Amino acid sequence: MPSGPLSIGAAGAALRSGEATAVELLAAVMSRAEMTESELHCYLNLDREGAMAAARQADRELDRGEDRGPLHGIPVAVKDNMCTRGLETTCSSKILAGYRPPYDATAVARLREAGAVIIGKTNLDEFAMGSSTENSAYGPTRNPWDTGRVPGGSSGGSAAAVAAGSAIAALGSDTGGSIRQPASLCGVVGLKPTYGLVSRYGLVAFASSLDQIGPLTRTVGDAALLLSAVAGHDPADATSYAGPVPDFAGSLDRGVDGLRLGVVKELGGDGYQPEVSETTGEMLDKLAAQGAEVVEVSLPLFEVALSAYYLIAPAECSANLARFDGMRYGLSIKGSTASATMAGTRAEGFGPEVTRRILLGTYALSAGYFDAFYGQAQRVRSLLQAEFDEAYRKVDVLVSPTSPTTAFRLGERTQDPLAMYMSDICTIPSNLSGHPAISVPIGLDSKHLPIGFQVMAPALGEQVMMAVAAEVERLAGFDALPPPALAPPPGVPL
Amino acid sequence: MPIDVDVAHVANLARLALTPDLLDRYRKELGVILDHASRVQEVDTSAAAPLAHPLGQTNVFRADEVRPSLDRDEVLEMAPETRDGFFVTSPALD
Numbered sequence: 001m002p003s004g005p006l007s008i009g010a011a012g013a014a015l016r017s018g019e020a021t022a023v024e025l026l027a028a029v030m031s032r033a034e035m036t037e038s039e040l041h042c043y044l045n046l047d048r049e050g051a052m053a054a055a056r057q058a059d060r061e062l063d064r065g066e067d068r069g070p071l072h073g074i075p076v077a078v079k080d081n082m083c084t085r086g087l088e089t090t091c092s093s094k095i096l097a098g099y100r101p102p103y104d105a106t107a108v109a110r111l112r113e114a115g116a117v118i119i120g121k122t123n124l125d126e127f128a129m130g131s132s133t134e135n136s137a138y139g140p141t142r143n144p145w146d147t148g149r150v151p152g153g154s155s156g157g158s159a160a161a162v163a164a165g166s167a168i169a170a171l172g173s174d175t176g177g178s179i180r181q182p183a184s185l186c187g188v189v190g191l192k193p194t195y196g197l198v199s200r201y202g203l204v205a206f207a208s209s210l211d212q213i214g215p216l217t218r219t220v221g222d223a224a225l226l227l228s229a230v231a232g233h234d235p236a237d238a239t240s241y242a243g244p245v246p247d248f249a250g251s252l253d254r255g256v257d258g259l260r261l262g263v264v265k266e267l268g269g270d271g272y273q274p275e276v277s278e279t280t281g282e283m284l285d286k287l288a289a290q291g292a293e294v295v296e297v298s299l300p301l302f303e304v305a306l307s308a309y310y311l312i313a314p315a316e317c318s319a320n321l322a323r324f325d326g327m328r329y330g331l332s333i334k335g336s337t338a339s340a341t342m343a344g345t346r347a348e349g350f351g352p353e354v355t356r357r358i359l360l361g362t363y364a365l366s367a368g369y370f371d372a373f374y375g376q377a378q379r380v381r382s383l384l385q386a387e388f389d390e391a392y393r394k395v396d397v398l399v400s401p402t403s404p405t406t407a408f409r410l411g412e413r414t415q416d417p418l419a420m421y422m423s424d425i426c427t428i429p430s431n432l433s434g435h436p437a438i439s440v441p442i443g444l445d446s447k448h449l450p451i452g453f454q455v456m457a458p459a460l461g462e463q464v465m466m467a468v469a470a471e472v473e474r475l476a477g478f479d480a481l482p483p484p485a486l487a488p489p490p491g492v493p494l
Numbered sequence: 495m496p497i498d499v500d501v502a503h504v505a506n507l508a509r510l511a512l513t514p515d516l517l518d519r520y521r522k523e524l525g526v527i528l529d530h531a532s533r534v535q536e537v538d539t540s541a542a543a544p545l546a547h548p549l550g551q552t553n554v555f556r557a558d559e560v561r562p563s564l565d566r567d568e569v570l571e572m573a574p575e576t577r578d579g580f581f582v583t584s585p586a587l588d
Contacts, residue, residue, distance in 0.1 A: 102568040195548040209546055238554040239547060307533040318508060325509075327583045332574035338586045343511035355510060359520055360527060362508040363499055372535060373528075378544030380534045385545060417523055418530060434548020459549060 005165040005481065008074050008222040015062065015073050022058035022073030025168075026051055026117055029075040033119070033166035041141050042161035044080050045088050046120035051075065054117040061115070068115030070225045077167035079158050080121035081128050082108055082213070083202040091204050092126045092136035095324050095331045095349030105202025106237065107171060107213045107230040114229040119167055122157030126351045127321065128178055128206045130154050131423035134414055135353045142410070143186060144482035145449050149407040152182030152423070158216045159186040163482055169217045169226050173203055175210045176309055177402075177427025180439040183216050184402035184452025187441040187480065189469070190216045191223045192427075194459050195434035196241035198227075199234030207316035208239070210309075210431045220440060220470045224248035227462070243460075251463045252470040257291030259468065262395035266302040267426050273405040275445040280401050283442050283453055286475040287468075297391050297398060301384045305429045308384070310421060311364045311377035312432070317354075318361030324349065356417065385433045392458040397468050400426050402439040402452035426454055436462050438469045442476040450480075496525030497532065 006014070006025075014020040033046060058073035078084065081091045083101035090096040104112070111118060125135035133141040133156025141156040143149040144164040151160040155172030159182035162170050172179040174192035183190025191214045198213040205211060215226035228248050234240045263284060268277055288294045326332040326345030333344040350358065364373040391398060403426060413420040430437040436459075439452040453472055457465035501521040505512050512520070566579060575582040 099572060102564050102572070196551070209548070235556060239551060241549065301537070304533050304537060307531045310527060310531045311534065322509075327574065327581055329572040329574075334574075335584055338584045339509065340511075341584045342509040343506075346509055347511040350510070355512070355516075356520060356523060356527075358508050358510065359499075359501065359504050360524055360531075363504045363524065363528070364531075366504065366507060373531065375544055376534045376537075376539060377531075378546065379539035379542040380537050382542045382545035383537065383539060385548065386542075417527060421527075432548075 005218060006168055007219045008070060008169055008217065008225050009219070011074055011168055012070055012072070022055040022062070022117060023052070025073060026055040026075050026119070029119060029166060029168065032164065036144070036164045036166055039142065039147055040144060040160050040164055041139055042122055042157040042164065042166055043077070043120045044090060044092065044123050044138055044157070047087055047118065050087065051117050051119050058115050058117060068113070071111065071229050072115030074116050075119045075168050076111055076116045077119050077122050077158055077161045077170040078108060079124055079155050079170070079172045081124060081173060081204045082171065083204070084108055084118065084121065087121065089121065089204070091128070092124045092138055093349065093351065093354070094137045095345070097331065099330055101202070103202060106199035106234045108202065110230045111171070116229070122155070122161055122170060124157060125154035126354050127204065127317070128154040128173055128175055129317065129353050129357055131177070131181055131420050132413065133157060133182070134410060135351055137351055140410060143407045145187065146407065146447070149409055149449070150185065152185035152403070152407065154178040155216060156182045159183050159188055159190065162186070162188045162216050162218060169215060169222055171213055171226070171230070172216050173211055173213050174431065175207050175313060176431050177424040179214050179216060180402050180427050180437060180452070180454060181424060183439045184441070185407040185450065187450030187478070187482070188216055188218060189220055189223050189438065189440055190214070191227060191438040192430065192436060193227060193231065193462060194241065194436045196239050197231050197245070199237040199240050201234055201236035205320040207313040208320060209316060210313060220466055220473045221249065221252060223438065224252060224466055246460070246463050248462055248466055251467050254467045255290060256287050256468055256471045259397070259464070260293045260295060260395040261287060261468070262295055262297035262391055262398045264302065264398050264400045265296050265298040266300065267400035271404055272401065273445070276401045276405065276451050279443045279451045280453060283472060283476065284399070287471065290471060290475070295395060297395060299387050299391055299429070301380065301387050302429050304380060305384060305432055306421060306425055308377040308380045309428045309432060310360070311373050312381065314357040314361030315364045315374045316361065318358045318365065321354070321358055381432045384429065388429070388433045388435060388458070396464050397461070398456040400454045402426055402454040406445050406447065406449035406451060430456050435459055436465055438465055440469050440472045440476070441478045442472060443478065444480055495529060497528040499524045499528065
């Protein structure tokens with residue numbers, strides 16, 4: 001059995017050399033979960049039986065010489081807003097307590113087809129609305145690097161599980177930064193693909209024109225492997241991209257020589273933790289030394305991206321969450337009329353942030369305000385995308401910090417919704433434009449908290465984005481682990 | 495300046511039965527958030543069309559063929575109340 005936290009690549013090599021079985025890999029990851037869960041609460045539900053059955057099957061297949069590829073036998077965690085057939089899926093909401101979906105999300109089905117072992121469902125901000133995982137109806141997840149701090153959000157359970165070694169890799173979803181920001185705060189890699197590249201079928205909808213499923217992993221190479229397994233056209237999602245899926249893992253070694261990197265002027269300066277800015281600057285120098293041309297690029301509409309987002313996302317959320325009516329599934333508080341059943345169920349079942357966003361969105365879509373708020377935000381979105389396109393005529397990728405600060409304390413931003421929303425200022429623009437972006441850990445601040453570096457690329461530009469990310473990863477040499485009590489130290493079996 | 499929202503009307507549209515205390519809290523919070531969000535109104539968008547799908551995709555159709563769907567009993571199993579293969583709801587009219 002290899003030691004230390006494993007990448008997909010290393011775990012796969014151990015499986016194929018006979019050094020470990022899928023059952024042993026799962027047992028190691030489950031025992032990590034048992035050691036850390038009382039402290040971290042990454043999971044809402046560990047599927048011990050289902051995972052063990054899948055691991056046994058993976059071993060039987062490998063024994064017969066049937067190899068499903070890089071994810072075969074690999075323990076993977078899934079954010080609890082993706083449907084898993086027969087396995088409780090709550091979106092961290094009371095309104096879905098006990099809900100067992102009658103089908104698998106396409107991304108989950110593809111993981112199973114690729115031979116992955118689904119360990120369980122990870123914690124999130126309710127319906128993926130939040131930046132700290134504190135908006136979970138089932139209690140927060142804590143950051144493995146400092147349990148007094150948040151893991152980021154909304155995919156905080158997935159990010160913390162990968163950081164702590166209680167999953168080898170995980171799926172998250174990203175509507176305004178919900179994969180990249182927690183990846184940054186937990187010191188792991190997080191990738192939001194181009195909109196439409198991964199099917200949203202079975203992903204409980206938050207904001208349909210922004211939501212995208214993607215990987216949280218220990219390495220950029222792992223992100224490529226996991227993305228390759230879940231990406232591709234799905235007739236069940238009408239917004240799914242129908243073109244060919246590029247070979248993400250094939251171009252990781254090209255380096256940055258001759259590439260033009262645009263540093264986004266608007267994503268830095270005041271309000272950014274000095275250590276985040278310094279570490280980002282040092283990485284830019286290293287990239288330049290490897291032959292990249294580093295230039296400053298201004299995208300003035302980034303200044304209003306957050307405002308546009310907080311109209312578009314709540315508007316779409318208010319429409320999507322109308323399906324929770326207390327009649328077909330989930331919580332039901334029966335009233336004397338259908339309307340009373342809906343209003344009573346929804347008031348009881350939704351937490352404060354979800355309620356706030358439904359109200360915001362309903363207002364932005366209501367008669368008399370639609371054009372001034374929602375319509376205007378959609379037109380700003382179109383101008384922002386044009387601004388991105390203009391920038392990508394001059395540079396190959398755009399770069400910035402992933403988050404203005406490292407992990408903040410639990411409770412620090414819960415009383416001020418706007419302060420919490422600011423956590424996503426660097427990540428939101430790529431959701432509005434539909435473009436891919438990735439966060440890679442590049443160092444620690446003086447409090448021993450991880451700092452993330454973001455690489456953004458044009459639509460379907462994942463290959464160049466991941467080549468730059470892989471070079472960032474190599475130059476950073478980030479191999480720090482959370483404190484030994486919470487992460488397996490090197491040399492100790494996983 | 496915070497925007498004044500008739501939050502009781504909005505809560506009714508959204509089918510949320512909120513207490514007066516909560517309505518007051520959300521009225522204040524929404525006012526502040528919408529004040530920030532209204533910055534979008536400072537942008538000249540006269541030449542811009544609204545963007546709904548980032549890759550510009552429009553309607554997608556599939557072939558009109560009969561296909562299997564989810565099993566009805568399995569779907570209804572998650573409903574709070576059913577009868578004869580249907581969902582049971584409270585009356586739609588007062």
